[in-house]
Amino acid sequence: MATNRIDLTPKTIPNRFKPKSQKLGKQRWLLTLLIVVSLISGGLGAGLALVMSSRPLQQSKLSAEQEALNANSMTAATAGLPTLTRPVNILVLGTILLTSDLPDAAQRPKTKYLEQVDGNLNGMSDAMLMMRFDPTTKKLTVLSIPRDSRVHIQGVGETKINAANYLGGASLSAQTVSQMLGDVPIDRYIRVNVDGFGKLIDALGGVDIYVPKRMKYQDDSQHLYINLKPGQQHLDGAKAVQYMRYRYDDLGDIGRVQRQQTFFRSFVEQKLNVETIAKLPDVLSVLKENIDTNLSVEEILALAAFVSKTNRKDARMLMVPGRFSNPGEYNLSYWIVDYKHLSRLMVDHFNVTAKSQDLDEDSHSPKYIRVAIQDSIKKPDGVKSATNVLSKAGYGQVFPADTPWAKPLTKTQIVAQQGDRTTAEQVRQALGMGEIVVESTGSIESDVTVRLGRDWLTAQPTVTLSNAQPSTFFKMLIKPQIS
Incomplete structure (x- = not known):
């Protein structure tokens, strides 16, 4: 039980809206x-x-x-x-x-x-x-x-x-x-x-x-x-x-x-x-x-x-x-x-203790993670390429955000919409780039919102064993755009 419980049982709205003493x-x-x-x-x-x-x-x-x-x-x-x-x-x-x-x-x-x-x-x-x-x-x-x-x-x-x-x-x-x-x-x-x-x-x-x-x-x-x-x-x-x-x-x-x-x-x-x-x-x-x-x-x-x-x-x-x-x-x-x-x-x-039924063991599985792709650079092809990269990496619930991000970004952001930094890091690795931001300013329908910056069209992610397939596919997609 919380230590700050107060026994207040108001039956009617109290008439106490008068200016306080100065x-x-x-x-x-x-x-x-x-x-x-x-x-x-x-x-x-x-x-x-x-x-x-x-x-x-x-x-x-x-x-x-x-x-x-x-x-x-x-x-x-x-x-x-x-x-x-x-x-x-x-x-x-x-x-x-x-x-x-x-x-x-x-x-x-x-x-x-x-x-x-x-x-x-x-x-x-x-x-x-x-x-x-x-x-x-x-x-x-x-x-x-x-x-x-x-x-x-x-x-x-x-x-x-x-x-x-x-x-x-x-x-x-x-x-x-x-x-x-x-x-x-x-x-x-x-x-x-x-x-x-x-x-x-x-x-x-x-x-x-x-x-x-x-x-x-x-x-x-x-x-x-x-x-x-x-x-x-x-x-x-x-x-x-x-x-x-x-x-x-x-x-x-x-x-x-x-x-x-x-x-x-x-x-x-x-x-x-x-x-x-x-x-x-x-x-x-x-x-x-x-x-x-x-x-x-x-x-x-x-x-x-x-x-x-x-x-x-x-x-x-x-x-x-x-x-x-x-x-x-x-x-x-x-x-x-x-x-x-x-x-x-x-x-x-x-640091709150959760009930066991509230913990979802599949919460970090790519097929269950909802990822919204949000454009800040006015490049529809960027949204398509990001969607393809994540789909290829096993993410089954990738969709475009309802509205673009108004402020043009230099760096792509991976927004942990639900506060789960671990899931956001998984998405970042699949994309091979991006900085993680823990806030709820992305799509409210998502677990993670990928907010595309200018670097998405110009960067060449390093191929690693953990993300070789997505990164290689990413290079193939963006090559015509930067040639």
Whole structure:
């Protein structure tokens, strides 16, 4: 059983969506001072220890059982600065509250029905991430949880998982997520609202990212205006919010989850470094009215230090596997979780013990592996040649991806869509080239997505005993194209 179970049984939606006290606002300078002192001179005795162990950004009241989790130490002082001492799982919730969520919504004028309440943390969770920081493997793992996932919420029944925060805050969200993921322990939580996310990006100087297509959407009723042009560009806080909230394409919320992963990878690679640690006082000062977390100052510093030292390009970006519900299957549109594949994923990346029936001995057999071929170079012949190479190597379920990859790639990528790096490595060897990326931005119907780069048309893979037949066939296929 997970250690973070909370006995919450809400019978009705609680009427608690009022602005919180701004008591922290009266002491804005204090948080900055404490962190600066902590950075400069860690280990100055009991007084400083009290400062470092404090939780000045916690705004919600938790149960006694949940509060007890904070006694489980996760840091130690190394050379005067805090470091992680064990793997840590942190639930991150990006929340948004519209007036349509409020208990008196029915009495509100329709013209204001969907007005956003920017400063509130108690709405639906628009984004849900389970993050694992593992000092043993030196790996950062991020699991995206689609907000429309159909789960059981205690005291409510079967519904969308994003309702857990609305009905019971961080405690109920942690309980629900833990159950869905096989009773994985959750050590800490972070909640941030949409307004706070934009301010965070601005405080860090924005993020460079490739916008894959024209994103334009307008909804006057909820004051949502999205207007982004395609191509490589620098996003400030407001534009980053637009990029993260856009969901008006064929994949709906799953497409948004994939864009969130792309954004998060760019954010980690560009912004989570040693220089950023020095900005933490300013960042937290900006966020403190838009964030709620039971992380202490010491723990925040330890997490930042861990990420700054990891190989961030190897960050693993996963998504809860599943499928869209069929029309008429339920009264609402859901993401139906594939618990068998989810169990395998949790075993591989979160150290969760799986039930024996959830482990598939044939999962690495080429004839069972679903491989999508995605073009980034606008060369249809490349997709055909890659399909032929894999078919010749024994892969029986190879198909073209529904949409091409918008950003032209120099190097071919082997995307471990379901988080299985071993399977991705098998595909890479069959192709004789490619770099493995563990993320869920490929075809949702695949186990592995091969994202073709320019090198696919020009490289000459070395023939080895393990992949001689595919590589030789590959040379034969591409020879006319490069002659």
